Amino acid sequence: MPLEPKALGAALAESLPLHSTLCRREAPAFQRAIRSGDDVVVACTQERRLFTELAEQTEGATSPIRFVNIREAGGWSRDAKSASPKIAALLAVAHLPEPDPVSTVSYASQGRLLIVGPLDAAEKAAALVADALQVSIFSTGPGAAGGAQERRWPVMAGRIVSLEGWLGNFSLRWTRDNPIDLDLCTRCNACLSACPEQAIGLDYQIDLGRCTSHRDCEKACSVAGAIHFGRAPEALDAQFDLVLDLGANALIDWHAPPQGYFHLAGGLAHAEGLSTLLRLRELVGEFEKPKFFDYKQKLCAHSRNEVVGCNACVEVCSAHAISSDKERQRIVVNPQLCVGCGACTTVCPTGALGYTYPRTPDQGRKLRTLLATYLGAGGRDATVLLHNEEGGQALVEQLGRAAQLGRGKRDGLGGVPAHVLPVALMHVASTGIDLWLSAIAFGASQVAVLSTGEEAPQYLDALKKQMAVAQALLTGLGYTGTHFHLIEADAPAALDAALAGLRATRQRVPATAARFAVGAEKRGTLEMTLDHLMAQAPVLSAPPADAAAPLAPPLEIALPAGSPFGAVTVNKDSCTLCLACVSACPASALQDNQNAPQLRFIEKNCVQCGLCETTCPENAIALVPRLLAAPERKQPVVLNEAKPWACIRCGKPFGTQKAIEAMLGKLAGHAMFQGEALERLKMCSDCRVIDLYSAQNEMKITQL
Structure with missing residues (x-):
């Protein structure tokens, strides 16, 4: 180098x-x-x-x-002579202190292994691990050869109802509905010989579709008593620590299955058959993993008053670790199922879910140090390449190695360019617009996210939507060019071509790099980033063509649907100022006024969760995804106001004229609200009680 x-x-x-x-x-x-x-x-x-x-x-x-790797990441590339700024940046990041430790999640496994699949394949697998694990088999059929004559392990059969859980805590529920009880069966094969329809296989279960119920098998099994056609189906359950699924279709068909569950379609002939068995043998004892997330319910926009608003984290999770709990008005994250992808934290608009491995401030410090060192050493047009620590890291190293081996060849690979700064993450879905826009503010020209095909499809969709929002913000502020890229590559040549293509266009970025520290609160970081980007925005910093011309209206940048920024519109003809939207808003974007009947709005706080729109009984509210690039976005504005209604007894104002008149109109024909009862609706709560009490006393005096 x-x-x-x-x-x-x-x-x-x-x-x-x-x-x-x-x-x-x-x-x-x-x-x-x-x-x-x-x-x-x-x-x-x-x-x-x-x-x-x-x-x-x-x-x-x-x-x-x-x-730290400075060789494949930059020293071995076509433009390695220009890579000193990048190498200095990588070394500077390596000098940063280690992030603070995070809390952990524990697992305990006693080695109770459940093998599900054809009996012949299950018994072969059991023979290879039985010396280290306690094996039980759930047979789904005989397979090509059927079960061995000697029954060496407990065997169950029936109809599986559910399999759920995680390492050390799997629960299997099934219904035993076959006439042959495998606990009593001795595998003497007398029933197979007696059955004229050959409805009994070497899994020692009766194919009820072929059986004509002549009961010859039951007679042949009279000594063992394992066959009984009158036996009622029985619901059973059992607990296991590990599951090896050899079925063609996975019992837990998730992109990120639970820890301790392994699926080998086709049995041990699967390419990963041997490595999976070796892994199973190691999973006995106590284990820990990081708790990858923090949850702050007070920031959560999931639900209010049993009405669901934001559901982004539930929908994006490929590990099925997040569920809705409307009764407690929150989401619930199962730490045992969480695999640490961080996609939930990326799509969360409020920062209620935060990533902890490492935490956002640590990631922000890394990006700021990386870019400050790169720019200080004379680097230009920095592209931050985010990749995961496994497949992505391996692909970057393969590209560097291929470039070094092909040096001097005309058709050789170019390697990682000098302006591309690789940054390893636990998972590429764990960062979003807060860190991406911070990187641009810190001096990066582009941010690229590398997908190697390991990611769930919904993760890629979420990243594309986040990039569309971030790009719309920068474009609206006048920063020309394309700043965000999702690179999908699984081979060095594909990655090389994608990285070479990033040089095609020039990007406009802030003239001065920011130096702020990324905070733990997502919205706070976004606000600091937007303040910096707006302060240097080309469309906002350009002097007016005519100093005498009237001031232009504040810049409104239209954003894609689902953006975490925006405004709300209120139909004043429909709105009754019931203020249900105020109680539903989790971000205090919608507020009332204690001194007057008003609905006020602070756009900076709005996360576009939709709870106000869903809660409004008059359907008077609509969301408007946008960014108001002006100081007014931080100030309260009045969306609607009305004249107060004065109590007809004491004159004290309460409610609004529109709301009281609407209520009177709806209840005027009701039998319970006639005469004095209807008049009391026009009174404040205190006068209503006094009037009702006085009427009751007058009635008692009249009766006397």
Whole structure:
């Protein structure tokens, strides 16, 4: 790699000696560094194991060690000579402190394995793991060869009702509805010989569609008593820690199935058959994983008063970990089922669901450090490439390796360009417009998200919608060009072509990079980002052509439906100012006025959840997705107001004329509201009680 120690050192404000054989002849330099107690960053991931072993063998080594890949990520590329700013940026990010630890989710497995599938395949699989696991089999048929004569493991059969749960806590419910009880069956095969229709297979269950009920099998089984046609169907359930599903169709057909559930369509002949069995053998004991999310109910726009508004997280979750609880007016996230994709946090408009692995402030600090170092070292037109830590990381490394091997060849791959800054994530669906727009504010020209085909389809749809919103915001503010890209590639050549295509157009970005810190609150981060982008927006900063011309109206940027920004319109002819929308609004965007009958609105707070629109009894409210690029978006505006109704007894104002008149009109013909009862509706609550009490006393005096 054409490294420039002086340029890198200047960018990092350090003195960087260049070592060419640090993992071999110059290893003492590494040993001296790790004795210092300071953080040590090793810019080599290939020899991670060797450096780790060397550190363990070095007396007095106290330094924390981190590893970063600068080779495949940029040093091995067609324009590696221009990659010093990127390499400096990657090294600067590697120097950042480790994120704070997060809480964990625990699993406990005793090794109780359920194998579901054809009996012959299930018994073969059981034989390979029975020395390490407690095996039970649920037979779905004999398979090609049927069951072995010797019954070595408990076997169940019947009609599966449900299978649900996770590692250490699976629950199987089924109905036993066959005349043959497998617990009593000795597999003597007498019933098979006696059955003239050959309705009994080597799974020792009767095919009731072929059976004519002549009962010869029942007579042949009189000693064991396993066959009884009069037996009523029985509902059963059992608990397991692990599930191996060998059926053609998965019992849990999710994109992200629960931990501890494995599906091998076609049995052990599946390409991953052996590796799955090895994985099963390891899943005995206690295990932990990070708790990937934080939930703040007070910010949640899911439901109010048993009315559902925002349902984005429930719809996007591919692990079925999120459900609606309308009674408690919230969503419920099952941490055992959560796989940490973070898609729910990306689509959440309010920030009620936050990603914790790592947290948003840590991701923001990484992006700010990356881009500030890159720009400070002379880099230009930065593209942040977000990829996952597994398939995406592997694909980036394959591209760098392919570029190095093909160096000098005309048709060779170009590698990761010098302006493309790879950033690894737990999952690419875990970031959204708050971090993407922050990256643009920090100085990036483009943000690209790499999908390698591992992602659920709904994740890609969500990312595309988020990108459409972010791009509409930037375009409306006058930042020309395309700033956001979803790259779908599963091979180095496809990724190489996609990255090369990012140079095709120029993007306009803020003239000055932002330096704010990304906060834990999503809406707060978005507000800081929008303030910076609007302050330097080309359409807002351009001087007026005629100083004497009247001021132009505030800029309104139309956004796609489902955007987390917008306004509401109110039909004043229909609105009765009942203020049901105010109590339904989770973001305090809609507010009342304690001193006058008014409905007020603060656009900055609106998340377009639709609860006000759904709650309004008069259907007087409609959503308007947009961004008002003006200070007015932070100020309350009056959407509707009315004259108050004065109590006919004391004169105190209560309600509105329109609301009281509408109520009187609807109840005037009701038998319960005639005469004095109708007049009391025109009184305030205090006078209504006084008048009713006085009327009752007058009635008693009259009776006396």
